[in-house]
Amino acid sequence: MTRFVENTITFPYRRSLGPVLGPFMTALTEKRILGVRDGDRVFVPPMEWDPATGEELARDFVEVGPAGTVESFTWVPEPSAQHPLDRPFAFAFIRLDGATTPLLHAVDAGAPDAMREGLRVAPRWRGARVGRIDDIVCFVPGTNPQVDGDDVGPAAEPVKMMDYVASTTYRNPVPIAADRAVAASREGRLLGHRCPSCGALYAGGRGYCVIDAIEIGPEHEEDLPLAGTITNFVVVTPVQYPGQTETEPFARVFVLLDGTDVVLGWQPTVAVAAADVRVGQRVAAVFADPDEEIEEAGVMGGHFGRLKGWRPSGEPDRNDPDLVNRIY
Ligand SMILES: [Zn+2]
Structure with missing residues (x-):
């Protein structure tokens, strides 16, 4: 029988967030979700440029949610180590109240038949938030936001950088x-x-x-x-x-x-x-x-x-x- 060795290569890096995602990530540490308004549209997450025309958008930040509505979803029955939850969950497009565009995030619904289009969901915040999209651990059914563990409060300084670890794991026959x-x-x-x-x-x-x-x-x-x-x-x-x-x-x-x-x-x-x-x-x-x-x-x-x-x-x-x- 062929034996395999498993290798993991990781690429840690740090990126700057810029003038739009920086405030978005900072707001997450305050348990607030920001979009950017352009006319009667509100983009969430906020964007620097209009996705249709490429025009630079004004930095007219507006708070949305925190509750929202599931527009579509896919069930993940066997999460991998890199998925946001260690138990079966849904990836969903969630249109937060006040937003025009949906946000992709995880929904901890327990079972696939608990998921449906139109389901109302609210964020479950991480207690210790650092200014990353996973400061929202996931969304949960209902309209009441939750906090995991002790709430350590918002970041002391505006969040300008984000640490990131990309990794890939592969197996070689020996x-x-x-x-x-x-x-x-x-x-x-x-x-x-x-x-x-x-x-x-x-x-x-x-x-x-x-x-x-x-x-x-x-x-x-x-x-x-x-x-x-x-x-x-x-x-x-x-x-x-x-x-x-x-x-x-x-x-x-x-x-x-x-x-x-x-x-x-x-x-x-x-x-x-x-x-x-x-x-x-x-x-x-x-x-x-x-x-x-x-x-x-x-x-x-x-x-x-x-x-x-x-x-x-x-x-x-x-x-x-x-x-x-x-x-x-
Ligand atoms: Zn030879």
């Missing part, structure tokens, strides 16, 4: 060869696979030949040397964005394994300052101690299992121009 490479690393070994057709040698549990497009079975495994030479490197200076765990500059190196054509890419270094890493430097593999907690996942880019990285071996540098920039 080839058997990759599992075998990780298992070998627990014994302090680097497992290679040699193509029976062309003789090319691969690391990182790659169980097929990229030249011949054939699988390479376990009978073609061999141990790779645990020493090599740095052919290329990059020093990464971490930017302190939300979620960043690195604080100091660090190096990632490419290592040409002795007596092979195998270059392991994007390898961590051990026991060497980033500023002291250089092309031609001789290095040796460092594996985690058996009792050391280490994340064993990941065969991407050639590092795998319990290989922690590469430390200077102390041998004299190799001075060979052909090494430079050799990355595969």
Whole structure:
């Protein structure tokens, strides 16, 4: 049975809200919902430009709701982690009293047969509001607004920025060869696979030949040397964005394994300052101690299992121009 690994990539960023959404978000912290009036139309959420003509709209803010009427909806029977509620709910277009356009939001109705077009709903406010659309946890049937938990009151300052975390989660199948490479690393070994057709040698549990497009079975495994030479490197200076765990500059190196054509890419270094890493430097593999907690996942880019990285071996540098920039 194929094993999968799940990966999540997150992109935290901060955006400025501007002259229209800023007041809208600030008002949410005050448990008020603002629209913007243009003639006899009231847009909610407020807009900077007329959606039909693109003309700039006057910033004529008006308060709407808080109750409104469901115009249409769809039932979400199995919410995902990124949905606003952790139980079945409806996404609905809700036209708040006094608004021309509907607002998209969640309705906590309990069951799908409790939802209908024309249903009157009111906001359930978050107790601790920060100036985001989910300061309204959801809407609930009825016309009386509610507050979840203790009401901490409005924001002290106008809300001008919003933190946002976009994330995506995906699953990759793990080839058997990759599992075998990780298992070998627990014994302090680097497992290679040699193509029976062309003789090319691969690391990182790659169980097929990229030249011949054939699988390479376990009978073609061999141990790779645990020493090599740095052919290329990059020093990464971490930017302190939300979620960043690195604080100091660090190096990632490419290592040409002795007596092979195998270059392991994007390898961590051990026991060497980033500023002291250089092309031609001789290095040796460092594996985690058996009792050391280490994340064993990941065969991407050639590092795998319990290989922690590469430390200077102390041998004299190799001075060979052909090494430079050799990355595969
Ligand atoms: Zn081959």
